[in-house]
Amino acid sequence: MFAQDFAIYGAERRGAPVTAFVRLSDSPILERGYIFNPGYVLVTEPSLLFDPTVKPLEGMEEGSVLFVNSSKEVRIIPSRRVRLLQRDITGLALKHIGRDVLSAAMGAVACKLSGLISIRSVIESVEEELAELGLEQDAIEKNVQLAKECYFTVESTGLRSTSHMPPHRVVDVQYLGEKGVPDLLSTGNSILRKTGSWRVFTPIVRNELCTACGICYTSCPEGCISLDERGYPAIDYDHCKGCMVCATECPRKAISVEREAPWS
Amino acid sequence: MSITKYRTLKDVPREEFLAPGTSLCAGCGALLVMRLFHKALGGDVVWVNAAGCITLMATFPYTPLKSSWFYTAMASAPAGAQGIRDALDILIRKGKLDPSENLKVAVVTGDGAASDIGLQSTSGAIHRGLDFFYLCVDNEAYGNTGFQASSLSPMGSETATTKPTHLFPAGNPLPKKDLFEIWRSHRPPYVATISPSHAVDLLRKVEKALTLKGPRLFLALCPCPTGWGIEPSESVKLARLAVETGIWPLKEAIYGEVSHTHVPSKRKPVEEYLKAQRRFAHLFRPVKNEEVIAEIQKQVDDYWSKVER
């Protein structure tokens, strides 16, 4: 068996959605780069399904498998007949590790879905790769337990597919003159990017405890907290990345940390 | 300073100059510093940037900024500022540009650009008396490339290129360059250290710098959850600990004359700051490296003994 994997290191930082690709084949793999027609798509965060910059469903063919990590029922209507599976992997990660670290878990899910990789191989890989990253033994063991539970929580699909580039016309590039200069004339338009999808935990202001001191406002790196005329905070959940600096800094502990996003 | 707009956190300006939606890490100390700094600096700014995490604030076709932005190159953001400042000045003088179109020119770079590859360019700009602001968001390593050591990485820290091993148990063996003193030795009108944990101090310093003309430089300690190995929620807390342990003195130098704007009355032990971060974990486990921890504490004590003398 042959395998290939790679991840996109974009401009996105910790907490941001990232994309990783895996190819498995009985023969040597002569493809590289993005997978345009995936047989399996695993989405770690349901809000990404609707993110126009991510578009995880793009290129999915009939009969392919979509796995979504979600604690709530995912309601999507894919354009083609796509098999939808879902589990609360974050919940399992919180149970085993206490934090929302999903890589070993989602890896185990992918291995099982493919029907090609045994639980023994999964455990060995988790142990080996996390040791390489310098994790300590007890952390590795927690990840192994998490991977095991994830592996056994889904079923193999036995899907086989080949990915290929969709057909596109080759065009002549038009010269745009001064309109083709790479300057950005928009201002503040990053607001179009809903970084709220990065969030796993959500800060909730408990108004009854809040004294309108403004510390949360001053310490939010994103500028996602605004103050009303009386000085009480409001959080922009479309963009809050869930860093929880506000909750840490609040002297009254008036900001609680909750798992579910109130905006879904 | 006798008169300041900024007395308490209530005075933090409400106007936001950075929109949310950037691709910087959750809990990024540098982004918080940028946000606060910009509030004090006000509008009508062109930021000149060198390669670093902050470069990723604006990626085509998005920018969080309501002001202008110019990414130049890693080594030469201050030279880029020189070109813009000079061009604005001469175009206004020649009557080709209305004076109302004038802008403040501000450089923002990380610590690698400031202390290593861009030091020559910074020195040149200060030497020429360039009328600009320089904000160095110091997360103490090359964060954008995966946290390799810069010359502002502290002694004893783990970075991607100073991993502690049995041959090198202390991680980074080199001391942090004193960039404040390097800048100050040029005798610019204003040099200051700032911290995202001390917003009022930060705002006041920018306010003071706005009354001066020429090079005005700011060195901000910017906790980096990803590189330092802390929870994003702890980034402001760690910045405060750095001040409270005396590791990060808050000070300013006006035409070279240094004064401390905050002297911690009773400094917390550095250990408290170090052990909160994974990048210093090797100093505590599997065995405690008393020697290195004591050396770090000694350097801090020596520093403050000179200040307090």
Added chain:
Amino acid sequence: MSKEGDKRREGGSMVLKMLTGSQAVAWAARLARVDYVPAYPITPQTEIIEILSDWIRKGEMDARFVQMESEHSLLTAAGTAAATGARVFTATSSQGLLYGFEMLYCIAGWRAPLVLVNVARALAAPITLEPDHNDVLAARDSGFLQFHAENAQEALDFVLLAYRVAEDHRVLLPAIVNIDGFHLSFTRERVELPEQSAVDEFLPEYVPVHPIKASEPVAKGIPVLIPPLYSFFKYQMHMASRNALGVFREAARAFERMFSRAYGPVEEYMLDDADTVIVMSNSFASIGKQAVKALRDEGNKVGLLKIRLFRPFPTDEIVRALRGKRCVVVIDQNISVGRGGIICPEVAEALYHLEDRPKVILPVIAGLGGKAISLEEFRHSVRVAERLASLRAGPDRPLLLFREDEEMLVESLLKTASGG
């Protein structure tokens, strides 16, 4: 050249002067009313910035001069100033160009028009001061337009033409004007210095695209992390550069009307009935022309094609000049080590698909580090090409021109160096 005052020109009167190449380009910058001159010294470029510094300090030229701490910084400041809306002039040489190399690609990518004079000097190591073209040709892929000047008059005129083409909104790319160190930069010759009013008419004020100003915020130089975007913007630069060919021809016509000097992207010298054509660029083309005359006196039908505009590459003009010729001798005053000359493959590619392409395209390396090219060496190159043509053979390697007396000199110097 026409006699002075023999014709009443649109451009009015002009002054005849003896100027070095450096003085000529400094005059061009002054006549172009540049706003900004960031500078850094390097031999043999330094005379240019000294002159400009003097004029600006005396108030004879209304511009700002700033001495930077390196060529990297100098080019950064030049580029950001041009993007802000100033007309920028600067100059460097050789190691300096390479030290600032990163910024060449940036300035071009910012689409910031400015003029950079490169005073050509061979690259270290070994270090030397005399010219060849490895410095300026290293920048060939950067997006800068490239004008290569033969003499002081061309040097002056090309700076003016370069501003007009570079700043044109159909182009928006920076330009390098190359002048050879010593052989042109420090050589005084007769130059027609145009009237300021005529230059003002030829060269309108620079109108920047998206300049940096308070009323219209703009983000420049920002990352494009999506692969098709990068390709798209690079293609735009390429098409802008190709567009510059037409804009150059248009500007050259206006220039001729104004100043009575005609410039095509290439210059054809005694080409009409030539069987063998020597292709050259820059100041050594003068020596090439002298050799062509001498070889014609000996009964050889030889001509010379001088490339003035190297980027964008004037493929059509080169094809027109060389198709149907028997032999082409491309004298590259540069060397891509392990390959040969840089210009020869470009010429060969332009001719490849023609039915009537030359029988032989002979790559010749000559004049490295300012080494003279003698008549014997020109004659030898032409003979080699013609012999290959009669044998219906092609060259198996570039011809490296070197003479026996030079070999003897080198041998004696090697002996001294080795303590022998």
